[in-house]
Amino acid sequence: MIKKKILAISGSTRERSTNLSLIYAIKELSKEVFEIEVFNEIAGLPQFNPDHDIDPAPQKIFGFRKLLKEADGVLICTPEYAMGVPGTLKNAIDWTVSSAEFSKKPVALITASSMGEKAHTSLLETLKIIEGNITGDTQLLISFAKTKINSDTVITDKETLEQVKKLIKAFSKLINHE
Numbered sequence: 001m002i003k004k005k006i007l008a009i010s011g012s013t014r015e016r017s018t019n020l021s022l023i024y025a026i027k028e029l030s031k032e033v034f035e036i037e038v039f040n041e042i043a044g045l046p047q048f049n050p051d052h053d054i055d056p057a058p059q060k061i062f063g064f065r066k067l068l069k070e071a072d073g074v075l076i077c078t079p080e081y082a083m084g085v086p087g088t089l090k091n092a093i094d095w096t097v098s099s100a101e102f103s104k105k106p107v108a109l110i111t112a113s114s115m116g117e118k119a120h121t122s123l124l125e126t127l128k129i130i131e132g133n134i135t136g137d138t139q140l141l142i143s144f145a146k147t148k149i150n151s152d153t154v155i156t157d158k159e160t161l162e163q164v165k166k167l168i169k170a171f172s173k174l175i176n177h178e
């Protein structure tokens with residue numbers, strides 16, 4: 001079976017981020033079906049400005065869009081900041097509105113945070129408007145995330161591990177049109 005290419009984005013740019021750790025845990029858990037590339041340059045993308053959203057796009061944006069285009073699916077793992085989506089992640093997504101890389105693209109979203117409901121709901125709204133292909137089974141809210149995932153890429157909470165495994169299966173099915 002040919003492995004599907006997944007571009008993974010962490011909404012946290014912290015070095016010892018729980019969300020980044022979660023991405024690496026998923027990379028290991030899904031290694032038979034997915035080839036996960038971690039895009040860890042969202043903090044280096046320019047600030048979105050419609051005046052700069054022209055052809056040719058800024059170089060870093062061109063690269064980001066190319067990676068999104070080439071991916072079979074996108075995995076987003078993010079915390080919530082101040083009851084919303086972290087600015088760096090929202091900035092990255094805003095660059096894709098006009099170029100539509102998310103349109104029909106299979107997406108898995110995990111919000112792993114202390115609470116996270118607001119960011120999760122907000123991101124679902126954003127993904128809906130940019131036509132990301134996300135289902136109820138490819139999204140997951142993990143509250144109290146720091147007690148469930150450690151910084152050594154291990155999901156320590158049994159129930160969370162099962163939920164993540166279920167999400168991987170559903171994401172693979174979505175990508176493979178099963």
Ligand SMILES: Cc1cc2nc3c(=O)[nH]c(=O)nc-3n(C[C@H](O)[C@H](O)[C@H](O)COP(=O)(O)O)c2cc1C
Pocket residue numbers: 012013014016017018019020078079080081082083084112113114115116117145146
């Ligand atoms: C500036 C700031 C604001 C935060 N606001 C929220 C919040 O509104 N809701 C929440 O669930 N967690 C909030 N948190 C906690 C983080 O989401 C939490 O620590 C999360 O696990 C961090 O993810 P990371 O380990 O991937 O960086 C906030 C953290 C920071 C630094």
